[in-house]
Amino acid sequence: MATTRGRPRSFDRDAALDKAVQLFWRRGYEGTSVRDLAEDLHIGMPSLYNAFGGKQQLFVEALDAYDKKYGGFLDRALAEEPTAEKAVARVFREAPERYTRRSLPTGCLVVSGDNGTDDPTVTRELRRMRAEKADAFAAKIRGDVATGILPSDTDAVALARYVMAVLSGIAQAARDGVSREELRRTAEVATRAWP
Amino acid sequence: MATTRGRPRSFDRDAALDKAVQLFWRRGYEGTSVRDLAEDLHIGMPSLYNAFGGKQQLFVEALDAYDKKYGGFLDRALAEEPTAEKAVARVFREAPERYTRRSLPTGCLVVSGDNGTDDPTVTRELRRMRAEKADAFAAKIRGDVATGILPSDTDAVALARYVMAVLSGIAQAARDGVSREELRRTAEVATRAWP
DNA sequence: TCAATTCGCTAGCGGTCGCTACAGAAATAG
DNA sequence: CTATTTCTGTAGCGACCGCTAGCGAATTGA
Numbered sequence: 001m002a003t004t005r006g007r008p009r010s011f012d013r014d015a016a017l018d019k020a021v022q023l024f025w026r027r028g029y030e031g032t033s034v035r036d037l038a039e040d041l042h043i044g045m046p047s048l049y050n051a052f053g054g055k056q057q058l059f060v061e062a063l064d065a066y067d068k069k070y071g072g073f074l075d076r077a078l079a080e081e082p083t084a085e086k087a088v089a090r091v092f093r094e095a096p097e098r099y100t101r102r103s104l105p106t107g108c109l110v111v112s113g114d115n116g117t118d119d120p121t122v123t124r125e126l127r128r129m130r131a132e133k134a135d136a137f138a139a140k141i142r143g144d145v146a147t148g149i150l151p152s153d154t155d156a157v158a159l160a161r162y163v164m165a166v167l168s169g170i171a172q173a174a175r176d177g178v179s180r181e182e183l184r185r186t187a188e189v190a191t192r193a194w195p
Numbered sequence: 196m197a198t199t200r201g202r203p204r205s206f207d208r209d210a211a212l213d214k215a216v217q218l219f220w221r222r223g224y225e226g227t228s229v230r231d232l233a234e235d236l237h238i239g240m241p242s243l244y245n246a247f248g249g250k251q252q253l254f255v256e257a258l259d260a261y262d263k264k265y266g267g268f269l270d271r272a273l274a275e276e277p278t279a280e281k282a283v284a285r286v287f288r289e290a291p292e293r294y295t296r297r298s299l300p301t302g303c304l305v306v307s308g309d310n311g312t313d314d315p316t317v318t319r320e321l322r323r324m325r326a327e328k329a330d331a332f333a334a335k336i337r338g339d340v341a342t343g344i345l346p347s348d349t350d351a352v353a354l355a356r357y358v359m360a361v362l363s364g365i366a367q368a369a370r371d372g373v374s375r376e377e378l379r380r381t382a383e384v385a386t387r388a389w390p
Numbered sequence: 391t392c393a394a395t396t397c398g399c400t401a402g403c404g405g406t407c408g409c410t411a412c413a414g415a416a417a418t419a420g
Numbered sequence: 421c422t423a424t425t426t427c428t429g430t431a432g433c434g435a436c437c438g439c440t441a442g443c444g445a446a447t448t449g450a
Contacts, residue, residue, distance in 0.1 A: 006426025008416075009426090045429095111367070115311045158381050161373065161380075172367070176325065176326075177322075185353035192388040240399095241397085
């Protein structure tokens with residue numbers, strides 16, 4: 001009863017999900033067709049629907065897997081660095097490399113995944129994720145304001161939005177083919193805005 | 196002979212082009228169908244093809260019209276302001292308002308028009324336009340370095356890319372529904388990175 | 391007046407989209 | 421063994437995509 005009934009799945013669900021992540025990352029939600037996914041995952045389309053439910057649900061699941069596996073460097077910096085300044089400096093230092101990994105798509109799925117679609121679920125999910133990241137930065141900044149590390153007149157929301165804007169701008173530039181080295185120097189300029 | 200032969204066009208080509216600009220602006224290249232365009236322009240699809248050639252050509256033409264009518268504030272700032280610093284400060288000051296105009300799409304067509312498509316012509320055209328803007332900023336910055344207004348060790352390319360990254364980040368945030376006032380404060384933070 | 395030219399509309403082409411009905415294959419339960 | 425459950429592959433559904441053939445309508449040149 002506790003064992004699996006029926007014919008067993010003939011592919012590795014997690015490996016397939018990871019491939020889906022990369023395809024969505026490379027081509028966005030709208031630019032990726034279910035046929036492309038099935039072919040890339042080496043499974044038939046009914047198997048895909050059976051395992052993941054549908055394109056939307058697969059995307060949402062892929063988004064979660066992306067955040068855990070590839071997008072976690074933001075949360076890690078926020079968790080591991082003692083101050084907002086150090087966390088942001090680290091994020092700005094790491095982003096150019098993260099967004100130009102060889103044999104991985106350039107840019108960031110969370111930044112550009114919903115571009116070109118009007119699917120409300122996809123848009124909502126990605127906006128929610130971007131807002132979460134911005135809020136996490138804002139919280140870290142407010143913490144430093146409260147402990148006097150940052151001046152009391154610091155605009156935490158604006159500063160957090162600035163960090164997000166720079167990150168998405170760098171991710172966008174990476175998609176345009178700007179070199180990692182140029183992105184590094186761009187991010188270096190961006191750190192100078194810190195109060 | 197110099198007059199037009201045959202049945203005259205029954206719609207205003209320029210007005211139709213402007214509507215196309217707004218539709219592409221709002222929904223991007225891939226998200227806008229020729230049927231949507233024809234309906235919004237109040238013409239039949241064959242008329243659209245007759246007047247503009249096709250979706251690609253219409254987009255390229257719309258892009259040019261957009262740059263002239265809505266995107267010109269970058270070139271204007273670069274032309275009218277005496278220094279790169281003042282030009283960038285003005286652009287950062289104006290961008291939040293430009294990207295959140297009432298009864299106009301939010302964000303920037305040049306930033307997000309090609310998102311979600313892999314059409315090589317569209318991608319190439321928009322990348323070219325973005326590169327042009329970045330080069331214009333870099334040239335202005337190099338001029339100020341040559342005349343001693345900016346320090347001689349200024350990284351003109353990185354600084355120009357930074358300006359573009361901030362602008363595209365703000366445009367992206369505008370599309371996410373961030374308020375004009377928050378964008379203003381975000382841009383204010385960005386100006387502090389100036390050397 | 392009448393051919394020449396250009397535009398507008400109806401209708402539809404071939405292709406791709408997300409998705410699924412259906413039947414056979416492969417496992418477990420009894 | 422048979423019955424049940426679950427997965428896989430073929431094959432195709434209806435909708436939409438960009439685009440256009442074909443024909444009548446509207447205008448100009450002679």
